Amino acid sequence: MRAAVVVAKIDAARLAAEVAGHHNGAIVLFIGTVRDVNDGRPVTGMEYTAYRSMAEREMADIAREAAERFGTDDIVVEHRVGVLELGDASVAIAVAHPHRGSAYDASRYVIEQLKARVPIWKLEHYADGTREWVGAGSGKGEGGSGDPDSDLESTHASTSERGA
Amino acid sequence: MTVTVLLFASYADSLGMKSLALDLSPGATVGDVLGHVRALPGADRLPASPLLAVNERYAKRERVLKSGDEVAIIPPVAGG
Numbered sequence: 001m002r003a004a005v006v007v008a009k010i011d012a013a014r015l016a017a018e019v020a021g022h023h024n025g026a027i028v029l030f031i032g033t034v035r036d037v038n039d040g041r042p043v044t045g046m047e048y049t050a051y052r053s054m055a056e057r058e059m060a061d062i063a064r065e066a067a068e069r070f071g072t073d074d075i076v077v078e079h080r081v082g083v084l085e086l087g088d089a090s091v092a093i094a095v096a097h098p099h100r101g102s103a104y105d106a107s108r109y110v111i112e113q114l115k116a117r118v119p120i121w122k123l124e125h126y127a128d129g130t131r132e133w134v135g136a137g138s139g140k141g142e143g144g145s146g147d148p149d150s151d152l153e154s155t156h157a158s159t160s161e162r163g164a
Numbered sequence: 165m166t167v168t169v170l171l172f173a174s175y176a177d178s179l180g181m182k183s184l185a186l187d188l189s190p191g192a193t194v195g196d197v198l199g200h201v202r203a204l205p206g207a208d209r210l211p212a213s214p215l216l217a218v219n220e221r222y223a224k225r226e227r228v229l230k231s232g233d234e235v236a237i238i239p240p241v242a243g244g
Contacts, residue, residue: 032244049172050243051172051238053220054217054221057221058220079244090243090244091244114243114244115241115242115244116241117222117241118241118243119172119238119241119243120241120242120243121172121174121239121242121243133177133242135241135242136173136174136239136240
């Protein structure tokens, strides 16, 4: 298992090779990439920042949880930070398992938990020259993000209890 | 006692800083830190209940702090 926040381009093939082994019958490789549009607005690039030490710790926790739930230690996850161009890989998750079903499930678990918990943020660069933090709202008030935040907090609380 | 407060992304932009040191009385909680931060210029853009972390772990407002703790105020995460 390995979890890292990286600055250099992600080499997804290397991640797949890292989890490969003769005891495994399946490797699932998920790659998240920078898309050219978000909420209907043309996007030209993306800048990721992280609370790096906590992000790596949280990603490692998620990989451990996936290992316990789905029965494989062959899980590697990397998230890139810095300025990314369209099509660049922002995140890659490689999972290997004796069977494909659990490999898919574990991969899905890692990306969904990563998106919900890991302290990483993205500043979208739009074609019109403006920039905006994704998920931070547009200054129209705080109602939008209040409820998901409290949901998150209870998720974290139960997660840490399980881990203790 | 002194704790370090970390700000990120939209919160760092709103307050114009990425970190600050706070002098607190013994027994102070994460909620007390949030109270101090709310008094700073630009803090009106923080939501009512931001995510909070102590020493790289998510934490609740009631968490009692020790000297040297690192408290992070975490904007809505957007990795992936």
